Amino acid sequence: MTQPTQATQDDQENLLKGLDYSIVQQCMHCGMCLPTCPTYAETLEERSSPRGRIALMRGVADGHLEVSEDFAKEMYFCLGCLACQTACPAGVDYTNLFEHARAEIERTGVLATPRRTRIRSIALRWLFPSRRRLHALGWMLRLYQWTGLQWLVRSSRVLYLFPRWLRELEPLTPQVSRRFTATEHGRRRASQPTLPRHRVALLSGCVQDLAFADVNADTIDVLQFNGCEVLLPADQQCCGSLHGHNGELELARELARVNIDAFDPASLDAIIVNAGGCGSHMSHYDRLLADDEQYAQRAKIWSEKVRDIHEFLMEIDMRPPTGVLDIDGPVTYHESCHLRHGQGVSEAPRKILAAIQGLEMVELSEADWCCGSAGIYNITQPEMSMQLLDRKMGHVADTGATIVATGNPGCAVQIQHGLRLKSIHGTVLHPVTLLAQAYRAEPETDRKE
Ligand code: SF4
Ligand code: SF4
Incomplete structure (x- = not known):
């Protein structure tokens, strides 16, 4: 032969x-x-x-x-x-x-250099596939931020002693959450509805869990206020979108298999995700595992059940909150690319924001134009990323908004960085956080299951 x-x-x-x-x-x-x-x-x-x-x-x-x-x-x-x-x-x-x-x-391997291979191997193969290691990193960042070391670094010129990539990376470090999602979920488990109308499970995510665990807690509250039993599978891992988008399809498949085993999709009404990038990738597990005899069928069920939180709330006919928020200034909405273009979810977040009393909504020009975050693009392509952020922040400034609502952690970090750079008074929040605040502001009697 x-x-x-x-x-x-x-x-x-x-x-x-x-x-x-x-x-x-x-x-x-x-x-x-x-x-x-x-x-x-x-x-x-x-x-x-x-x-x-x-x-x-x-x-x-x-x-x-x-x-x-x-x-x-x-x-x-x-x-x-x-x-x-x-x-x-x-x-x-x-x-x-x-x-x-x-x-x-x-x-x-046309781009392979020893340094690039080392960084990719540490980030994609060693760090992100392990929640234990991600939490360890979270603890180190907490120490860096809570001891005042970050403040010292930022207010001195010490960063100029370090390589350019580190100088550019540091300002993008998100504020690490006080508690990770599993701990928060433990606190909220007692609030499960006695007669749940839907049984759902939440993806806690990687960056979302480290830096936006409060968004996960708000998501759990909002779902419970709407009669859902919320599970948080203990063995879940990073969804693998970072791997899928950066040429590591086999690793993305491994992570998809781990998550399918952890969630058992057939036992759930929906798999809820509150990060645009993760949701877009997770909805393609069926394509990713189409040739895997053992997992193809379960991956198909998984993809049918993945729901972005905004979309899911509309599907179950969300109860409008009766609480009134006291917000100093208008709120605008930036569309995460992977929520808008990857999942086609555009109206649902706006409807949620419009349902909140006391919230004045102002539309953002080019709301669906990328902010330059794009996964790790702001690290790998800082120049183009900054050009896009500049364009975005110009539009944000025009709205006069004091809150930019957005449904993806990468966008939140990038726009928060833009607000700081441009000295715009404001903050970035997930739409679900505003919704949770509105539910919490309502009288107990309005919280019917
Ligand atoms: S819109 Fe763009 S991608 Fe689609 S067919 Fe036309 S040129 Fe090709
Ligand atoms: S940068 Fe251009 S080519 Fe690339 S995904 Fe966005 S619209 Fe498509």
Whole structure:
């Protein structure tokens, strides 16, 4: 039997070539996505547009192009914001293309350097797949923030002694939560409704758990105020979106399997997620595990049951809160890309905010334009990220809002950073936090199960 040549083996392994060709050739080059693409708007380069990127990916899939360093850099210059997917009349599955393009880049190693490999290995393989290690990191950050060391670092010029990447990373460090979600859930377990109408489980997340555990606590409260029994599976892990979007599809699959085992989706009415990026990725577990004989069926059930919290509250006919909030100034809403474009959830958060008495809502121009956070984009592409943040903060300033509501931890960190940079008086909150406050402000008698 003749051995396959090296070229044939590479062809067989090439992840873009292996992708269903109906996905690869979907783009009809109409250009309707171009005005919605933030990197195209900033550069006016065809190669940095969705149409240009898809043409490059097709070139690789057809064997006309090599996976070169230039190709790789362009794919990592893309935000993965998916605005092009919403705009596309041909239904291009950009998520799938983009994830496979990045996975192919990592498979071929065209960007590999010892430093990059080390950082990716620590973050993606060692840290994020372990809640124990994430909590340990959380404790270290707590010490850094609570002892006043962070204040000292920020108010002195000591950071200039460190490498540029660290100087740029430090201001993006989120405030670590006082308690992690599992502890908070323990406190709230006593408030489960006696006759629950829905049985749901919550993804506590990785960054959400470290820096926004109060949003998880607010989500649990809001669900309980609406007659839901809320479970918090103990063995859950990071959803794997960071891995899926950064070329580590096998690791993303491993994490998906762990979560499917931990949640047992068939026993639940819904799997609730309050982070746009996580929800978008989790709704694709069925695609991710389609070839896994053992998990494909359960992954299908999982994807059918994943619900963004805003969407779920609308589906179960959310009880409008009767409590009145006392808010100093209007509230505006920034749309997380993966909530808007990845999951198509746009009206539900606005309806929730509109249902809160005492809250004056003011629309944000370009509310669905990426803020530049985009997972770890603000770390890997700081220049473009800052350009986009600048654009976003200009619009925020125009609203005069004192609260920017948004449904994704990455956006919250990025916009909070923007408020500080631009000296805009205000804060960032999840819509569910405002809703929870409104429920807590109502008389006990209004809280019917
Ligand atoms: S995902 Fe966003 S940045 Fe990337 S091509 Fe689409 S619109 Fe442009
Ligand atoms: S809108 Fe869709 S079909 Fe048209 S160029 Fe963009 S990706 Fe291609």
